[in-house]
Amino acid sequence: MIDDSGDVDQIQGIHAPRDPDRVATSPSEDDLDYASPAYLDMIDRSLLSSGNNVRLKQAIEKAKRGEHVTIAFIGGSITHGAGATPIHLQNYAYHTYEHFKKMFTPLNSNAIQLIKAGVGGTPSELGVIRYERDVLRDGSVKPDIVIVEFAVNDADDETRGNCYESLVLKALASDNDPAVILLFSVFKNDWNLQDRLTPVGFHYDLPMVSMKDALVEQFQKTKDEGRVITKEQYFHDIYHPTNTGHRIMADALANLFRVTDCSDLDQEVNELKKLPIIGNDYMNVKLLDRKNAEQIAHIHTGNFCHTDTDLQMAEMDDHANATALFPNNWMYIGDETAGDNGFKLHLRCSRLILIFKDSGDEIFGTAHIKVDGKMAKEADPHQVNWTHCHVMILLSHEEVDEHVIEIDMALGHEDKRFTILGFGYVD
Numbered sequence: 513m514i515d516d517s518g519d520v521d522q523i524q525g526i527h528a529p530r531d532p533d534r535v536a537t538s539p540s541e542d543d544l545d546y547a548s549p550a551y552l553d554m555i556d557r558s559l560l561s562s563g564n565n566v567r568l569k570q571a572i573e574k575a576k577r578g579e580h581v582t583i584a585f586i587g588g589s590i591t592h593g594a595g596a597t598p599i600h601l602q603n604y605a606y607h608t609y610e611h612f613k614k615m616f617t618p619l620n621s622n623a624i625q626l627i628k629a630g631v632g633g634t635p636s637e638l639g640v641i642r643y644e645r646d647v648l649r650d651g652s653v654k655p656d657i658v659i660v661e662f663a664v665n666d667a668d669d670e671t672r673g674n675c676y677e678s679l680v681l682k683a684l685a686s687d688n689d690p691a692v693i694l695l696f697s698v699f700k701n702d703w704n705l706q707d708r709l710t711p712v713g714f715h716y717d718l719p720m721v722s723m724k725d726a727l728v729e730q731f732q733k734t735k736d737e738g739r740v741i742t743k744e745q746y747f748h749d750i751y752h753p754t755n756t757g758h759r760i761m762a763d764a765l766a767n768l769f770r771v772t773d774c775s776d777l778d779q780e781v782n783e784l785k786k787l788p789i790i791g792n793d794y795m796n797v798k799l800l801d802r803k804n805a806e807q808i809a810h811i812h813t814g815n816f817c818h819t820d821t822d823l824q825m826a827e828m829d830d831h832a833n834a835t836a837l838f839p840n841n842w843m844y845i846g847d848e849t850a851g852d853n854g855f856k857l858h859l860r861c862s863r864l865i866l867i868f869k870d871s872g873d874e875i876f877g878t879a880h881i882k883v884d885g886k887m888a889k890e891a892d893p894h895q896v897n898w899t900h901c902h903v904m905i906l907l908s909h910e911e912v913d914e915h916v917i918e919i920d921m922a923l924g925h926e927d928k929r930f931t932i933l934g935f936g937y938v939d
Contacts, residue, residue, distance in 0.1 A: 544741060544756065546763070554740045558726035558764035559771060560696070560710065563719035566780045567691035568772045571656040575616040575624065582654065583609055584627035584647050584690075586639050586679075587661030590697045590761075591630025592826050595752030600827045602755045605630070607762030608659070609830075615769060627655060628829050631837060633900045635669040636662040640679040640794050641865065641903075641936035646828070648686075655690050658683040659765065663696035663704040663724075664751070670905050674791030677712045681795045684716065684783050691719070693768065697761065698724040700743055700750040702731070715789040717781065719772070721764050793863060793908070794938060800859070801934035802840040808859070808937075815853035816919070818843040820869060820931040824900045837901055838867060838933035846877075846927040855932060857917040863938040864906045864915065869931035872897045877928025882918040883907050890922065893930065901933055912939060 545551060575581045585591050585605040593603030600606065605628045613621040629646035631638070639662060647655060660683070662676060669675055683692045694713045696706040704724050713720040727746065733739040746757040753761065805811050820843040825834035842855060866881065871893045881889040883906055891904060906917060921930060
C-alpha cells in the first residue's frame with residue numbers, strides 16, 4: 513500500500529521546534545562550501561533513481577551537437593520561484609537551465625530554451641489541465657526534457673495520484689519522446705508526498721530527484737556531525753527555499769545530468785505499454801474556457817457574462833513580468849437580479865473538472881453546482897482565502913455521455929461575485 517499519511521492538516525505548521533544552539537552556530541549562506549565532499553555527498557543522496565537513461569541521454573547528445581533543446585518545468589510555487597529573489601533569475605528552474613547550458617552547450621548556449629510553468633498553491637490536478645497550454649504552448653513547443661514538481665502540492669489532489677500519473681503519461685506520450693524527470697521538493701517540517709508518487713517513477717523507470725532524501729537526515733545533525741546546511745539557510749519560510757535552497761535543488765538536477773552523461777546507454781523501453789499503477793483517467797484532459805468554448809460545448813452564460821481581470825499571476829519562463837492565469841473566464845458580479853442568471857454548460861464528456869477562483873475578498877461568494885439536474889457540489893472561494901486557481905471534480909465516469917452542468921449562486925450570496933476560470937474535460 514502507498515502511504516498517503518501527509519494530508520493538508522499535517523502540513524500547515526512546523527512540528528519540530530527550533531534548536532536555539534544549532535541556530536546560533538549556523539554558518540551564513542556565504543560560508544557554504546559547494547565543492548566540499550560533504551556538500552557533494554548531500555547532492556549525491558538526492559539521486560533517488562537515475563531511471564532508464566535513453567530519453568535523457570538523447571536530449572544531452574542533441575544539445576552537444578548544437579541542436580535546439582527545450583527544458584521544461586511544471587509544478588507549484590517552488591517551480592514558480594517562490595522564496596527566490598529576483599524570482600525569475602534565482603529560482604531552481606532557471607539555475608538548472610543555466611547548468612544544462614554550461615555542461616552541454618558551452619559554445620552555443622542560445623540553442624537551449626527554458627519553459628517554466630509553475631503556479632503557486634495548485635496540484636497536479638490543475639497541472640495536467642495546464643500542460644498543453646503552459647508547457648506545450650498549444651502545440652508550438654516540444655520539450656526534450658520535462659521536470660515535474662508536485663510533491664508538496666498534491667495533498668489537495670482529489671484523485672490521490674491519478675492526475676499525477678496522468679500528467680506523467682501525457683508528457684511521456686509526446687511524439688518526440690521527451691525525458692520526464694520527477695522532482696520531489698520538501699517542506700520545512702520534513703514532509704512531502706514522495707511515498708505516494710515515487711511508485712509512479714519506479715513503475716515507468718523514470719529519473720527521480722528527492723530533496724527530502726538529500727536534506728532531512730543532515731538537518732538533524734550538528735555542524736561537527738556533518739551538517740551541511742540548516743533549515744534556516746535552506747528555507748525562506750515554512751514552504752519555500754531561499755536563493756541558496758533553489759541553488760541546491762538545481763545542483764541536484766545537474767548531478768542527475770552528470771550521472772546520466774557518464775553512464776552507458778540503457779536498453780530502450782516503451783514506458784507507455786505498461787498498465788497504470790494508480791490511474792491514467794486524466795491523461796487526455798483538455799482545457800475548456802471562454803476562448804474555445806463555442807467549438808466544444810453549448811453554453812448559456814446567464815449573468816456569468818463578465819470577465820475577471822484580478823487573477824492569480826505567475827512569472828513564466830525567465831520573464832520578470834507576471835502572466836495572468838486563466839484570463840478567458842466567466843464572472844458573475846452580482847449586479848443583475850432579474851431573469852435567468854445561472855451558468856449552464858452542455859458537454860459530452862466522461863470526466864469534468866471545474867477551475868474556479870479562490871479569493872480573500874469578501875465580495876466573493878459561494879456557488880452551488882448541479883450535475884444532470886442534481887445538486888452535486890458547493891464551491892467556496894474562501895477555502896484558501898487568497899487569489900489563486902482552485903480545482904474541483906464535478907463528474908468522473910468510465911463512459912462518455914451528454915452532461916448538463918448548472919452553476920448558480922448559493923442562497924444569500926446572490927449579491928456576491930464568483931469566477932469560473934474554466935474546465936478540464938475528458939471526451
